[in-house]
Amino acid sequence: MSERFDGRVAVVTGAAQGIGAATARRLAADGAKVAVVDLSGEKAEATAAEIGAGAIGIACDVTDEAAVRAMTERVVEAFGRLDILVNNAGITRDDLLHKMSYADWNAVLHTNLTSMFLCCQAAQQHMVAARYGKIVNLSSRSALGNRGQANYAAAKAGVQGLTATLAIELGPFGITVNAVAPGYVATAMTAATAQRVGSTPEAHQAWAAEHTPLRRVAQPEEIASVVAFLSSDDSSFVTGQTLYVNGGAR
Known part of the structure; x- marks a missing residue:
């Protein structure tokens, strides 16, 4: 096991599966204590159990301010500190503009953007006190625009603005804030997208690979x-x- 994160404590949201689970596993493998946070406590605990000692699963609705603050305090109580926050939780509710409901617009903005504001706000007080912190927010290539994803694209573009602003505000306290914007990754979310457009995950991945210079899609571990x-x-x-x-897509 690497000692890259020896003594560090990380929170990863949306960590029961996909990129979040891969990230939680990677940070733990490199020595971090990890809080696996997910809307489903059962799935979060299962992923934490798979990781093993030094990982805990926590159920949390990251769109709920009180729940986020309670989750953050539980992590600090369990591990004594909070060094790394990875804001990964996200959903899709795809549709064309003229068919997209207000509820689906709000659900995606709240889950994919507002949740990051809440988690950053809760975590920063511990990081500021320690004068150290690493925040990584998951954006997406869709931030540049993607048909049928007005809500998702707007949220992921917002993540980039939030990231740049928090880097300015928190930099004087030794806290870095960055974003990762993946392209097509083979996850349950992209499999659901494939089904939405009447395809299969395999066929949809093959189509995406044809439009990617590396001629393949990413695996969650590559983003992690x-x-x-x-x-x-x-x-x-x-x-x-x-x-x-x-993968070099433009």
């Missing part, structure tokens, strides 16, 4: 490795940035 870099002291002078991890 970039998150780990931005969560580590190897990126000590990197802040306010959005790093696109999309």
